Amino acid sequence: MTQLSMILYSTRPRQWVKNTFLFAALIFDKKLFVIPYLTKTLYGFILLTIISGAVYVTNDLLDLEQDKLHPTKRLRPLPSGGLKRNTAITTAILLPLIALPLSFLLNHWFGAILLIYWIQNILYSRWLKHIVILDVLLISLGFALRVAAGATLIDVEQAPIGSPWIYMCVGFGALLVVLGKRRSELELLSEASGKHRAVLASYNQEFIDLLIYSVSTCTILSYSFYTFNSTYHQPQNHSMMLTIPLVVYGIFRYLFLVHVKGAGGTPEQLVFKDRPLLCSIIVWIVAATVLRYNFW
Numbered sequence: 542m543t544q545l546s547m548i549l550y551s552t553r554p555r556q557w558v559k560n561t562f563l564f565a566a567l568i569f570d571k572k573l574f575v576i577p578y579l580t581k582t583l584y585g586f587i588l589l590t591i592i593s594g595a596v597y598v599t600n601d602l603l604d605l606e607q608d609k610l611h612p613t614k615r616l617r618p619l620p621s622g623g624l625k626r627n628t629a630i631t632t633a634i635l636l637p638l639i640a641l642p643l644s645f646l647l648n649h650w651f652g653a654i655l656l657i658y659w660i661q662n663i664l665y666s667r668w669l670k671h672i673v674i675l676d677v678l679l680i681s682l683g684f685a686l687r688v689a690a691g692a693t694l695i696d697v698e699q700a701p702i703g704s705p706w707i708y709m710c711v712g713f714g715a716l717l718v719v720l721g722k723r724r725s726e727l728e729l730l731s732e733a734s735g736k737h738r739a740v741l742a743s744y745n746q747e748f749i750d751l752l753i754y755s756v757s758t759c760t761i762l763s764y765s766f767y768t769f770n771s772t773y774h775q776p777q778n779h780s781m782m783l784t785i786p787l788v789v790y791g792i793f794r795y796l797f798l799v800h801v802k803g804a805g806g807t808p809e810q811l812v813f814k815d816r817p818l819l820c821s822i823i824v825w826i827v828a829a830t831v832l833r834y835n836f837w
Contacts (some may be wrong), residue, residue, distance in 0.1 A: 672740070709759075722808060
């Protein structure tokens with residue numbers, strides 16, 4: 542593989558699916574088919590992907606020695622030696638220098654959120670990920686920032702960044718996935734977990750399971766309250782409540798995969814590998830879109 546392909550691989554294309562949360566405001570504010578807003582959001586998605594790619598490369602640089610001890614991460618371009626360290630450093634610096642100015646040109650609030658997202662992740666990669674509980678909360682915050690960034694691009698009505706319940710739901714949902722991943726890492730690495738990720742030494746399976754149960758409940762409740770809230774363009778007949786069972790099933794299916802099947806280490810792949818989970822997501826997207834846009 543060439544150095545260019547190694548750089549692309551290091552930006553973790555499989556993780557780009559996380560950036561689709563940028564489209565949440567576009568879809569749920571009923572502006573998906575408004576071309577100017579759709580175009581701006583697509584540009585924003587590209588810029589966010591560039592920034593997140595820079596974050597992943599930076600993280601690989603800072604975690605180089607720990608990743609060499611991981612059974613799968615040691616195969617990444619940087620720890621395996623396929624990508625030169627100086628090339629990775631140049632990439633981690635150059636990508637933000639390109640994306641951040643363009644982000645401010647697209648929308649100054651969008652640029653500000655991307656700057657916060659980038660700084661937060663740099664601090665996370667360097668220090669904050671070693672602080673128990675705060676490490677998972679900051680990852681969850683990153684998803685909320687993605688939603689907020691998308692809201693700045695579409696002139697959300699009635700509130701600067703949309704319904705507060707959507708942020709609660711996204712934040713708790715992301716937290717649930719992160720905790721599932723932490724649980725999987727504890728099981729996979731066992732005694733060596735603290736050597737790969739120091740903060741894992743502060744966790745145990747019982748504590749993570751307790752957090753997972755709490756966060757699962759909060760996710761379902763926050764989504765339910767979101768569907769009840771007609772202030773932010775929800776259908777006045779509360780028909781969005783019909784999608785609650787789909788969300789409940791998706792969460793329960795994920796918990797089944799984590800606790801029974803021992804999956805959860807790569808949630809971005811799990812979504813596409815597990816057909817029932819993928820089907821529940823697709824059906825939810827279709828149902829929510831039909832109800833939201835009154836396609837009947």
